[in-house]
Amino acid sequence: MVQKNNNLKTTSNGEYKLRSIDLSLYYGQKQALKEVSIDITANTVTAFIGPSGCGKSTFLRCFNRMNDLIPDVTIKGKVLIDEVDIYEDLIDVYEYRKKIGMVFQKPNPFPKTIFENVAFGLRINGEKSKSVVQDTVENALKLSALWDEVKDNLHKSAMALSGGQQQRLCIARAIAVKPSVLLMDEPASALDPISTAKIEELIYDLKKDFTIVIVTHNMQQAARISDKTAFFYMGELIEYDLTDKIFTNPAKDATQNYITGRFG
Ligand SMILES: Nc1ncnc2c1ncn2[C@@H]1O[C@H](COP(=O)(O)OP(=O)(O)OP(=O)(O)O)[C@@H](O)[C@H]1O
Numbered sequence: 001m002v003q004k005n006n007n008l009k010t011t012s013n014g015e016y017k018l019r020s021i022d023l024s025l026y027y028g029q030k031q032a033l034k035e036v037s038i039d040i041t042a043n044t045v046t047a048f049i050g051p052s053g054c055g056k057s058t059f060l061r062c063f064n065r066m067n068d069l070i071p072d073v074t075i076k077g078k079v080l081i082d083e084v085d086i087y088e089d090l091i092d093v094y095e096y097r098k099k100i101g102m103v104f105q106k107p108n109p110f111p112k113t114i115f116e117n118v119a120f121g122l123r124i125n126g127e128k129s130k131s132v133v134q135d136t137v138e139n140a141l142k143l144s145a146l147w148d149e150v151k152d153n154l155h156k157s158a159m160a161l162s163g164g165q166q167q168r169l170c171i172a173r174a175i176a177v178k179p180s181v182l183l184m185d186e187p188a189s190a191l192d193p194i195s196t197a198k199i200e201e202l203i204y205d206l207k208k209d210f211t212i213v214i215v216t217h218n219m220q221q222a223a224r225i226s227d228k229t230a231f232f233y234m235g236e237l238i239e240y241d242l243t244d245k246i247f248t249n250p251a252k253d254a255t256q257n258y259i260t261g262r263f264g
Contacts, residue, residue, distance in 0.1 A: 015041060015042075016039045016040060016041060016042075016080075016083075017040055017041060017043075017082065017180070017181065017211040018038075018039075018063060018079075018080070018081055018181065018213070019037075019039050019040070019078075019079070019080040019083075020036055020037055020038050020062065020077065020078065020079050020080075021037050021077055021078040021079075021080070022035045022036075022037055022076070022077040022078070023035065023036045023059075023062060023076070023077035023078065023079060024076045025055075025058055025059075025062065025067065025073065025075050025076075026073065026074040026075075027070070027072065027073060028072045031235060032058045032235050033055050033058055033059055033062075033235050034235045034236045035077065035236075036055075036059060036077075036232075036235075036236070037237070038230060038237060038240055040211060040213065040228075041211075041227075041228075042180075042211050043208065043209075043210070044207060044211060044212070044227040044228060045203060045204070045207050045212045045213075045214065045225055045226045045227050045228075046212070046213045046214070046226055046227065046228045046229070046230065047214050047215075047216055047221075047222035047225070047226035047229045047230070047243065048060060048213065048214070048215045048216070048229075048230050048232060049216060049219060049222050049229060049230070049231055049232070049258070050231055050232035050233055050238075050258065051233065051258065051263065052217075054232040054233050054234055054235065055232050055234075055235045057185050057215055059232070060183050060185055060213060060215050061183075062075065062079050063079060063081070063086075063100060063181065063183055063213065064097055064100040064102055064183060065086060065093060065097070066102070068093075075087060081096065081099060081100070081181065082099075082180075084096070098125075098177060099179050099180050099181060100179050100180075100181045100182075100183060101174030101177070101179035101181070101182045101183070101210075102174065102182075102183045102184075102185070103167070103170050103182065103183070103184045103187045104170070104185055104187070105185055105186040105187065105189055105190055106190050107163055107166035107167040107169070107170050107190070108170060109161070109166050109170060109173075110158065111157070111158075111159055112157070112158060113154065113155045113156060113157060113158065114141075114153060114154050114155070114156060114157075114158050114161070114169060115137055115154040115155055117158045117170075117172075117173050118136075118137040118140050118141060118169070118172045118173050118176050119133050119136075119176070120176075121173065121176055121177035122136055122137075122176060122177065125177065136176050137154075137172075137176065140172040140173070140175050140176040141172050143172070143175060143205075143206065143209070144168045144171045144172035144202060145168060145198060145201070145202050145205070146165060146168040146169060146172060149165060150165070150169075162195070163190060163191055163192075163195065164191050164192065164194070164195025164196075164198060164199070165195075167187060167188070167191060167195065167199060168198065168199070168202065171199075171202065171206075175206070175209075175210070179210065180210060180211060181210065181211045181213070182211070182212045182213070183213050184203070184212065184213065184214040184215065185214075185215045186214075186215055186216055186217060187199055187203075187214065188200065188216075188218070189216075189217060189218070196221075200221060200224060200225050207227075214226065219247075219259060222243065222247075223243060223247045226243045227242065227243060228241065228243055229241065229242075229243045229246040229247070231246065231250075231252075231254070231255045231258060231259075233254055233258070238252055238254050238255055239251055239252045239254075239255045246259070247259055
């Protein structure tokens with residue numbers, strides 16, 4: 001059973017791992033995010049919920065500057081990681097992206113062995129020590145609750161794994177380079193219920209070491225695994241609070257209507 005942390009620190013700015021301040025984002029003329037401000041505490045799970053097209057994924061992608069890759073995007077406001085504004089011109093995007101791991105909706109292992117998938121980021125970072133690579137791969141696979149299933153097949157193709165195993169492999173690949181933040185965009189929506197349960201347990205375990213932000217359409221999932229929940233609607237952050245509060249006694253009618261299935 002997932003244990004929630006209902007005593008999250010929310011007082012002083014210095015305590016937050018991730019923040020956005022009045023963040024607006026436009027795709028061309030179309031405004032997809034409207035002055036979104038949020039503070040996320042380290043070592044918590046935060047769920048972004050809301051109807052399709054409300055801006056959840058766009059907002060998630062602001063935290064690793066993935067929207068920079070999309071032409072004609074304009075971003076106003078601030079995004080801070082460890083109190084550093086990541087949209088400041090001087091920041092080294094390559095360096096700070098190492099702090100952020102990302103897991104996508106569909107598992108996307110490389111057509112390489114299981115071992116090489118997890119070792120990939122270390123190799124890119126120039127790690128030469130065989131024993132460091134070996135130990136890191138093993139630890140990442142253990143943290144991702146995949147080690148026991150793959151330890152005898154590390155040099156077989158990752159493509160032969162099941163969808164759920166592939167997704168845990170992608171989590172292992174993301175955490176092998178020791179980010180401090182894990183962004184997950186509907187990481188279980190393409191998986192069967194058993195694999196989904198494994199990913200949910202894993203997310204809960206990983207928050208000891210990582211700050212996790214997850215976009216999900218599955219409200220039961222948000223209720224089960226997250227400490228705080230942010231409800232978005234039409235590009236606005238409508239309500240952000242402890243998950244138990246959002247799902248039992250939300251402050252806004254729109255949140256209430258959404259969680260009770262009245263729209264979305
Ligand atoms: N690359 C893009 N170019 C133009 N518009 C985009 C782009 N990506 C998203 N949008 C638009 O921005 C708005 C927010 O989209 P986004 O994908 O962030 O929403 P979402 O809440 O994650 O939706 P879903 O739950 O369906 O994934 C939508 O109107 C979408 O059409």
